[in-house]
Amino acid sequence: MEAIKKALGNAPVFVIGYILFMLPTYYLPYLGSNSAVVGALGAATGMGVNPAFWWHLGAILILCLLCLIRGVCVGKVWLVIFPILAAVFDLFPGLSAIPLIPTVMHLLAIILGVVGATVIERSTQTTPNTTQLARSMPMIEAAPPAMGEVMSFCPQCGMGVDVVDTFCESCGQRLR
Secondary structure (H helix, E strand, O other), X not given: OHHHHHHHOOHHHHHHHHHHHHOHHHHHHHHOOOOHHHHHHHHHOXXXXXXXXXXXXXXXXXXXXXXXXXXXXXXXXXXXXHHHHHHHHHHOOOHHHOOHHXXXXXXXXXXXXXXXXXXHHHHOOOOOOHHHHHHHOOOOOOOOOOOOOOOOEOOOOOOEOOOOOOEOOOOOOEOO
């Protein structure tokens, strides 16, 4: 499962996979996969449901799975709603007469599955350990004040101090 998440975490793999399983949803309706009339005739004659319907439904279920996994990878679990809505407008009688809604839903799934994901993908990349960098960098410390010099800032933390203070209130550094 981790290999699938890693593959679908990659935006080009998600787009290519989505398009490959989206294309049958445009070809199979020409074979009657979303036709209520063809389904009713098949059921009436004892032939059962049109086999193209099962291929169509399978392609849409794979699109839902792709969007669910991609949504988990990029922090957009709601991404799965777009292929579900495309399926509703593609397979239900009456709603399938509205031609552009499934196309818009597919485009939204692809675009929103890719846009904004680069920030999340970059945040999962490894970053250098800043504590090790901080230890290796030389620290420049302020020189202690000369005798008789009035000090208004702590040489350790840089916070402002009163002339009469013996210790810094912020870091505890001895001032005099």
